[in-house]
Amino acid sequence: MENAISLSVTEPAGLKPAALKGYDRVYLGSEFCQNKLPTAAAFLKLEKLFGGPVTLVTPLLTDGGLDQAAALVKALCAVKRRRPLEVVVNDWGLLRLLKRNKAARPVLGRLLMWEIGEMDKPFLNAFLREYRAAGVETDDPEVLAKLKGVSGPVHFHYPFRFKSVTRFCSYIRDFNSARCRLECGPAFVRLSSRAIPEPIYMQGNAYFIPNKPLRHPLVKRLVKTSVKE
Amino acid sequence: MKFTVGVKSAEEARYFLDNGADELYCGLAGLLNNRLPRENLPGAEAAAEIVRLAGRRRVFLAVNEIVPAALYGRALDTLRWLGRRGLFGVILRDPAFLSFLRRERFRSYVTLSTLALCFNRRALEFFAELGVDRLVLPMQMTPENAAYALKNRLGIETEVFCQRLYYGVNVDSMCFLPCPQTAEDGARKFPDFTCLLPFRSAGGGYRMPMPGPEYMMNAFYDFYHGGADYVKVARWPNTLRQADLFLKVRYLVKLLDKGISRRLFVHEGLKLDSKPLEYGKSFAYRPAPAAGLRA
Numbered sequence: 001m002e003n004a005i006s007l008s009v010t011e012p013a014g015l016k017p018a019a020l021k022g023y024d025r026v027y028l029g030s031e032f033c034q035n036k037l038p039t040a041a042a043f044l045k046l047e048k049l050f051g052g053p054v055t056l057v058t059p060l061l062t063d064g065g066l067d068q069a070a071a072l073v074k075a076l077c078a079v080k081r082r083r084p085l086e087v088v089v090n091d092w093g094l095l096r097l098l099k100r101n102k103a104a105r106p107v108l109g110r111l112l113m114w115e116i117g118e119m120d121k122p123f124l125n126a127f128l129r130e131y132r133a134a135g136v137e138t139d140d141p142e143v144l145a146k147l148k149g150v151s152g153p154v155h156f157h158y159p160f161r162f163k164s165v166t167r168f169c170s171y172i173r174d175f176n177s178a179r180c181r182l183e184c185g186p187a188f189v190r191l192s193s194r195a196i197p198e199p200i201y202m203q204g205n206a207y208f209i210p211n212k213p214l215r216h217p218l219v220k221r222l223v224k225t226s227v228k229e
Numbered sequence: 230m231k232f233t234v235g236v237k238s239a240e241e242a243r244y245f246l247d248n249g250a251d252e253l254y255c256g257l258a259g260l261l262n263n264r265l266p267r268e269n270l271p272g273a274e275a276a277a278e279i280v281r282l283a284g285r286r287r288v289f290l291a292v293n294e295i296v297p298a299a300l301y302g303r304a305l306d307t308l309r310w311l312g313r314r315g316l317f318g319v320i321l322r323d324p325a326f327l328s329f330l331r332r333e334r335f336r337s338y339v340t341l342s343t344l345a346l347c348f349n350r351r352a353l354e355f356f357a358e359l360g361v362d363r364l365v366l367p368m369q370m371t372p373e374n375a376a377y378a379l380k381n382r383l384g385i386e387t388e389v390f391c392q393r394l395y396y397g398v399n400v401d402s403m404c405f406l407p408c409p410q411t412a413e414d415g416a417r418k419f420p421d422f423t424c425l426l427p428f429r430s431a432g433g434g435y436r437m438p439m440p441g442p443e444y445m446m447n448a449f450y451d452f453y454h455g456g457a458d459y460v461k462v463a464r465w466p467n468t469l470r471q472a473d474l475f476l477k478v479r480y481l482v483k484l485l486d487k488g489i490s491r492r493l494f495v496h497e498g499l500k501l502d503s504k505p506l507e508y509g510k511s512f513a514y515r516p517a518p519a520a521g522l523r524a
Contacts, residue, residue, distance in 0.1 A: 060348055062349055063374065063376070093350065094351070111346065115402075119324075123328060127325070163404075164399040164403065164404040164423075165403050166438065170437070170438040175371050190430060195420075
């Protein structure tokens with residue numbers, strides 16, 4: 001089982017190598033907000049600090065975000081690596097862009113898996129081959145159960161399960177195609193209400209509930225989100 | 230800009246056709262789509278009746294969820310049966326099902342549901358290759374974000390919501406918070422829309438954010454002038470509420486057709502009693518009989 005840690009874009013600054021000890025891989029970026037893509041310099045610096053594989057994480061993208069993500073992938077692919085750059089993709093458009101980029105391999109992210117998980121498995125496996133997907137991701141046992149028969153490895157996220165996302169950011173009171181100064185930070189904010197039995201947690205423009213790592217024959221990688229209170 | 234209206238009965242179809250709907254869409258019980266089961270027609274015959282009522286106006290069938298492979302055969306048979314009776318198109322979201330229909334040489338006009346995650350030009354190309362003829366722009370796409378889609382050279386038409394009167398707090402297809410529309414615990418639906426609840430946090434009270442009414446009016450103005458081809462009035466459990474939305478959208482489009490200035494349009498729109506945040510309260514299932522609609 002591979003163990004990965006997922007860092008928010010603001011976390012690598014001041015990060016000590018000891019904080020990454022015990023992990024086989026580091027994720028950097030955001031699955032939910034296009035304003036939280038790292039710079040190429042920050043990504044390369046983290047690769048150097050960690051000394052192991054680093055995965056670029058990308059969200060749903062508007063045209064502006066897609067241009068930014070494409071430029072970032074291009075800059076990162078200009079650097080020689082032993083293996084192709086791994087990119088977690090949550091957008092059909094970016095997936096299409098990566099199709100012919102041999103220096104990068106997509107992993108289908110948690111958002112796309114809600115679209116894909118239930119698909120006819122022969123179609124899904126052919127689709128994964130066509131797009132050279134290195135794996136698929138989820139955080140939900142329900143989606144995992146539907147993935148029986150999938151040909152690639154499954155990566156499982158914890159300690160939070162994604163529940164919802166908005167493009168209208170509560171921090172900047174604007175759509176996340178507008179620029180921001182990452183006012184949200186990496187913190188998970190606990191939200192409670194009498195009307196729901198358990199609290200939910202907000203990080204940036206996405207909402208979550210607690211989740212536990214899941215051992216399952218299909219799961220080949222556990223991805224732990226770094227959590228700041 | 231033409232009106233595309235969702236219906237859940239022949240009575241509703243008659244009402245909206247009589248009042249200016251350019252096209253209708255509906256869903257069938259047992260064929261997955263993104264509405265409450267009660268908002269669907271009981272069977273294909275009921276959809277055929279709506280096609281007949283619509284005459285030369287177009288009717289679409291919504292199958293806008295991810296379709297399990299086990300349903301493919303039945304779905305294709307139903308679409309072919311309705312196609313022979315004049316169904317114009319189908320509203321889809323699932324790339325695998327789209328591919329299946331192409332492989333089976335099923336020919337129909339295809340609208341890509343607002344639920345598909347199509348937020349940029351490459352995503353539009355991805356779906357264009359699967360045979361999509363129209364895109365319903367996601368509600369959380371601004372007119373600036375949608376500039377490419379509105380002017381695309383792929384021959385894909387565009388459809389929008391009037392956001393002032395119909396808005397989703399979170400990205401529609403990527404919201405798995407409990408609500409009356411989706412969360413089921415046996416036969417029981419969750420009573421509240423989680424996205425509308427007041428929350429407590431360490432920093433004080435919190436509500437899930439949505440843009441203000443001025444943005445929404447400006448957005449509709451921009452979508453109209455940007456070349457959006459259709460405005461959608463979605464199916465609604467409460468028929469009178471949907472009729473009210475439809476009449477207000479029709480009024481706004483009439484103002485735009487007359488060439489109203491942006492400033493006046495926003496001013497007029499803000500006077501409308503829209504209260505999108507009340508959609509939770511209006512979600513009770515209240516189909517209105519024809520007489521009620523006429524009244």
